[in-house]
Amino acid sequence: MSQIPIPEDRHFRPRLFGYDPQKSRPWLERAVYSAYVFVFWLLVITTYAGVPALFGALGWDSGWGFVFMRALQVVLLFLLSAVLALLLILVLRKYLGKVQERFGPMHYGPAGGIQTIFDALKLLAKEDFVPAAADVLTFRLAPAVTFVASFAMFAVIPFASGWVLADTNVGLVYLIAVSTLSTYGVLLGGVSSGNKWALIGALRAGAQMVSYEIPLALVFLTVAVWSGTLSLSGIVDAQLGLWNFLPLALPFVLYVIASLAELKHIPFDFPEAESELIAGYNVEYSGMSFAFFFLAEFVELFLLPALIVVFFFGGWHGPLFGLEPGSLAAGALESLYFTLKTAVWVWIFLWIRATLPRYRDDQLMEFAWKAMIPLALFGLVLAAYMRLIWR
Amino acid sequence: MSTMNLEPVPGRTDEMIVNMGPQHPATHGVLRVVLGLEGERITRAVPHIGYLHRNHEKIEEARTYPMVIPYTDRMDYVSGTQNELPFVLAIEDMLGVEVPDRARKIRTMFFELFRLASHLVWMGTAMLDLGAISPFLYTFWDREIILGIVEKTAGARMLPNYYTFGGVRRDVHPDFFKEVADLLDHLERRMVDYEHLVLESPVVHARTIGVGVLSKERAIARGVSGPVLRASGVAYDVRKAFPYDAYPDVEFEIPTSPDGDTYARFWVRFQEMYQSIRILRQLLELTPKTGPFKGKAPARIKPPAGERYRAVENSRGELGVFVISDGTDKPYRVKHRGAAFSNLQIIPDLFIGAKFSDAIAILSSLDPVFGEIDR
């Protein structure tokens, strides 16, 4: 957009001790984001390298010690996802502000940097309201189901070579199973709210899942066929020479579209379309129940771009500058590559969110069944054929 | 307003009755529509209005003629001075006041500035209803410039109370003509971006083309006017049909579209903005920089007993006023004909059979403003 003249004299600009909060400070914003990413990176290193090293040094890496180690890692991952949500919400608001010729949060912390922490505190302090018409048990359970299902996807995400909680050889199958579960939370939450808007939102979420899950699974299958493994680490390793987005261009595009739908992200945010269904499935939620839906949404906003990176952009691969593979320094560098690649994809998703209007829900269904599934099948056959010839 | 709800049809279990509004984010204020939904498809729609009712017409009967003008401002609050004009024109007709040429041109400039402002608000809110957040902020920045220009001259931004019997209340600010010229340059650049964001967006195409088709005959019979009528292929524009103020002096076209769908209504509003820019460019040339801004109106306004209906083409269509005078200094009866009031009547016609998401798009293309509908 062309720059518009902002009339300087028209705005009331409160100043506190000479500090003008409404002044744009790009370097400060970047410093704040870097600080969050640094904390995130430290947590990743602690989780995947620090804790195993500690338990290994103490000799607790077998039997119950191993169980405790995994439990500690999960707790750290929960912390990590909280940091992630705080960062992503801040980045979303700041970035939307940039796109929309305004500033975004400016007042709390340097360049608005701790605004989201205050928001989270506000949600903690709010009453967790249960409507009279709601089915209490299901209503309470739904945010937990959504969050746990999203959070469980962390288990198979490889941040660096060997840096993964469960390097299982059925990683893709696990992902399909778990990512579908989060829709159950949305469905249960919407249906149990006793609100018609929430009900419509839940039904839309169900209908939407039926449309995008099949092409998504077909793309998973294509990647598995191309890489010859179901393990996510195996898929990343198979991309050492050539990142998958070049040979698998068609599945890659389909995967991005399907991830947008899975994220319930503009242009496919039908279950919570705020101009149509007010807030859709979570209209009756408040306080921490709402916060868990929100947390799940932003965890997914990290995880689905992360999966794009794992499947198509070589995961943690990048120049290691002579570091010995498998060492702590190499792992740290690899996890940084992984984080930064994911950040680029998060930015692309936010960019889409800032730009596009919303489709109608039946248009996604039509598109998914009439275009995406045939194309995904075609991509699958093509990948199998290419693999037969070249590998 | 009505507390009425739709009664469920006996024996029919697949229809859900949903109360959309008056606190729904896409109803542009306080519209309430009771919908029967069969899945996503609308089976019944009953609109209820009146949640913003203040009974202007009764209040205006108790006010003197000059005191009525600020009340009219409060009707269509996004298009400011446009609301004052029909009342002012009607009283001028009854009084036989002569309006100086320069005053007529200044009035027309403000009229078109507010058409731009109103269509910018429409564009932002319509895109917000379709799910895009950013155009809303862009258009409000541009509207801000227009309101700034209005404020410099009239002293108020949204509700300027600027027109008066025989002309305008005070002369324009010395910067006015230059600022309007700058604004037009700026808007012409921005319109390119807006076309990319709105008219050329494939998502907007998918949401609007073929949605909510209003036939020409139905549109006329329903008394629909303004961009909604012209999008159905009727070239009826009060500015051309019953010219007022400086419109006979300027050249402009009436954009019409034969399609009658939501996209056509979007398209017509865009073309109207181009025509407004064109009219303003001509008026910048034509308007004398100095001169009288007000004709000789009597100090105490007492129109002779009689009645007069005058209409103008405001941003939403034919905005009329029917004034009855009994020879005193207060109007005996003032009846406002709201364009959005008439346009909103077609809600059941367009909603029934549409998808729920389509209903939101259709409603945004009608561009209702509830200050005027509920009066």
Added chain:
Amino acid sequence: MELRLKQERLFDEDIYTVHPEDYRALCEKLKADGFDFPRAVSGIDTGYGLRVTLHLTRLHDRAKVTVRTDVRYENPVVASVTDLWPGVEWYEREAYDMLGVRFSGHPDLRRILLEDEWELHPLLKRYDTGGYPIPGWEPKAWPDPDPWTPPPPPEPEAGEAGEGGEAS
């Protein structure tokens, strides 16, 4: 049948004042004459009764016409023209809401701006702006001759009543 009406010309529009029983017949005649665009219906409290004013336009030649009819307070019934021009539906509801004019044959004559349970018709002159009855307000006498009586023709060949419809 001869319509009981009075025709005047004011500014650029024809004004017909018609007996309420002939209101519907005149509207049908105007509709047949091509007046296709309904502008508004206004209800007016004239002090001796209620008046309904219908503003119409013919789009292709921009002729304007106003039809008005007077009814007494005791029996404010006017035929609805919603089936001729669906666009007057809400305006007739508004006139009913504000003044209590009953439109016979209206498909859905409910209050539109006020609540269903509202008791007054606020635009009646017997109430002040607060909605309280004005003490000492008395309706005026019904005009004699009736409002729709044509003025006595100065010359025998002047303005034949019921000739209206075309804009001059």
